[in-house]
Amino acid sequence: MMRKKDFERVFSKERITKLIDEFGAIGADPNGGVTRLAFSSYDIKAREKIIRIMENELGLKVRIDPWGNIIGRREGKLNNAASLMTGSHLDSVRNGGKFDGPAGVLGAVEAIRALNELKIKTFHPLELVVFTAEEPNDFGISTVGSRGMVGKLSKEELLNIKNNEGFSILDAIKKIGGDPDRFHEGIRKPGEIKAFIEIHIEQMPYLEKEKKDIGIVEGITGIHRAKVIIHGVAKHAGTTPMNERQDALVAAAHLIKTLNKLASTEKNTVATVGQISVKPNSINIIPSETSLDLEVRSYHKSAIKKILEDFYNEMSLIGKVYGVKTSIKDTYHTEPTTFSPYIREKIKQACDILGFSYLNLVSMAGHDANHIATIADTGMIFIPSHKGLSHCPKEWTDPIYLVKGAKVLAQSLLILDQEN
Ligand SMILES: [Zn+2]
Incomplete structure (x- = not known):
C-alpha cells in the first residue's frame, strides 16, 4: 500500500496551518498565547467550530456522548466492525499555546479529509474524538472525557466538584451537551475500539535536537x-x-x-x-x-x-x-503506561512507507491516550516542539511536521484497517 505519491497531492500544509491559526484565535490572549479553559465560552466556541467542520467538510456523523466528548463517525465497509479511533483535545491551559491539543484534532481532520479526497473507503469505521476537559481547569480536574469513556470516573466522584463561582462540573458537562444521568452509556466496551492513535506535540526537545520527523511513543510516565x-x-x-x-x-x-x-x-x-x-x-x-x-x-x-x-x-x-x-x-x-507494541510497529511501518525519520521516546506528560490504552490498543505520534516549549505562548511546531504527523496517522490507520 504505497500512499506516498497520493498523499503529496491531497495533504495541505496551508490548510492545516490556517485551521491551527483559526482555532488559536479563539481565546487568544492580548499578550500572546491562548486561554481556552474547558467549559469556558471559548471552549464552547471551538467545539461548535469543530462540529461544523466534521459535519460539513468531512461528512462525519457527529454526536456528543454523555461525557461531552465530541465523536464524529465515518462508516466502514464492514458492518459492526470495531472502530479505528483518533483525536485529542481542544481545551488549553491558562495562557498556553495553540498546538497542544489542536495539533491532534486538526491533524486527524486533515487525515480524514485526505482519505475522503482519495475516495478511500475503509473496512473499519473511523471515529474522530475531541475529548472533554483534558487540561487542568477551573474545576481542578483533568482528562475528564477520556477517563469517563473508559469507566474510570463516576457521577459520584464529580458530584461535589465546583469551580470558584460555585458552578458544578456536572452542570458544566450538561452545558456542553453531555448528560451525567447517562454517564454509563458513554463507557466504551473492550472490543468496540480496535485501535486508538493520538497525534500530539512532543512538549520535549528531543525530536528537534535529533532532527527527527516523528516520535513513536513507547509509553507514558x-x-x-x-x-x-x-x-x-x-x-x-x-x-x-x-x-x-x-x-x-x-x-x-x-x-x-x-x-x-x-x-x-x-x-x-x-x-x-x-x-x-x-x-x-x-x-x-x-x-x-x-x-x-x-x-x-x-x-x-x-x-x-x-x-x-x-x-x-x-x-x-x-x-x-x-x-x-x-x-x-x-x-x-x-502507574506508567506502556503502549501497545502492535500499534507502535504499525506507526513505524507508516514512517518507513512515507520515508520519515523517527525516534522512539517516552512521554513525560500525561495524555488522553493513557486512559484509552486501558480498553484499546493505543499509540501516540509525536511531532517536534520547538525547543520543547509547551503550556506557554511560545509553544510552536513547524507546519511541515503538522502535515507529516497527519500523513503518518492516515497511513497507520490504513495499515491497521487491512488487519482483523
Ligand atoms: Zn495535550
Missing part, C-alpha cells in the same frame, strides 16, 4: 505526588544563636536539594517541588512550619519506588540534624 510537612520552632531571628535553631525552611531546602539529586541519576525520570508554603513567613521569625508539594515522574516503576525510599530515609535523618519533625502524605499516584 507514571506520576507520584506527596505533601511533606516539616515542623520546626518559631523564634526570634535575631536573638536565637545559629546552633539553637529548629528552622523548618532550612530543613525543607535540604529536602528539595535531595529530591533534585535523587532524580538526576535515573533515566526517564524527573522530580520537582513545585509548591511550598512557609509559616509564619515573616522576615524576623525563624520558620516554624513548611509544607512542600513534591512530584516524581518516571517511566520506570522501580525508579519512583527507589527515589521515594531514599527520600523517606533522608527525611528521617534530617530530624536530628535540624531538630525538626517531618511527615509525608501521598496525594496522587498513577
Whole structure:
C-alpha cells in the first residue's frame, strides 16, 4: 500500500496551518498565547467550530456522548466492525499555546479529509474524538472525557466538584451537551475500539535536537505526588544563636536539594517541588512550619519506588540534624503506561512507507491516550516542539511536521484497517 505519491497531492500544509491559526484565535490572549479553559465560552466556541467542520467538510456523523466528548463517525465497509479511533483535545491551559491539543484534532481532520479526497473507503469505521476537559481547569480536574469513556470516573466522584463561582462540573458537562444521568452509556466496551492513535506535540526537545520527523511513543510516565510537612520552632531571628535553631525552611531546602539529586541519576525520570508554603513567613521569625508539594515522574516503576525510599530515609535523618519533625502524605499516584507494541510497529511501518525519520521516546506528560490504552490498543505520534516549549505562548511546531504527523496517522490507520 504505497500512499506516498497520493498523499503529496491531497495533504495541505496551508490548510492545516490556517485551521491551527483559526482555532488559536479563539481565546487568544492580548499578550500572546491562548486561554481556552474547558467549559469556558471559548471552549464552547471551538467545539461548535469543530462540529461544523466534521459535519460539513468531512461528512462525519457527529454526536456528543454523555461525557461531552465530541465523536464524529465515518462508516466502514464492514458492518459492526470495531472502530479505528483518533483525536485529542481542544481545551488549553491558562495562557498556553495553540498546538497542544489542536495539533491532534486538526491533524486527524486533515487525515480524514485526505482519505475522503482519495475516495478511500475503509473496512473499519473511523471515529474522530475531541475529548472533554483534558487540561487542568477551573474545576481542578483533568482528562475528564477520556477517563469517563473508559469507566474510570463516576457521577459520584464529580458530584461535589465546583469551580470558584460555585458552578458544578456536572452542570458544566450538561452545558456542553453531555448528560451525567447517562454517564454509563458513554463507557466504551473492550472490543468496540480496535485501535486508538493520538497525534500530539512532543512538549520535549528531543525530536528537534535529533532532527527527527516523528516520535513513536513507547509509553507514558507514571506520576507520584506527596505533601511533606516539616515542623520546626518559631523564634526570634535575631536573638536565637545559629546552633539553637529548629528552622523548618532550612530543613525543607535540604529536602528539595535531595529530591533534585535523587532524580538526576535515573533515566526517564524527573522530580520537582513545585509548591511550598512557609509559616509564619515573616522576615524576623525563624520558620516554624513548611509544607512542600513534591512530584516524581518516571517511566520506570522501580525508579519512583527507589527515589521515594531514599527520600523517606533522608527525611528521617534530617530530624536530628535540624531538630525538626517531618511527615509525608501521598496525594496522587498513577502507574506508567506502556503502549501497545502492535500499534507502535504499525506507526513505524507508516514512517518507513512515507520515508520519515523517527525516534522512539517516552512521554513525560500525561495524555488522553493513557486512559484509552486501558480498553484499546493505543499509540501516540509525536511531532517536534520547538525547543520543547509547551503550556506557554511560545509553544510552536513547524507546519511541515503538522502535515507529516497527519500523513503518518492516515497511513497507520490504513495499515491497521487491512488487519482483523
Ligand atoms: Zn495535550
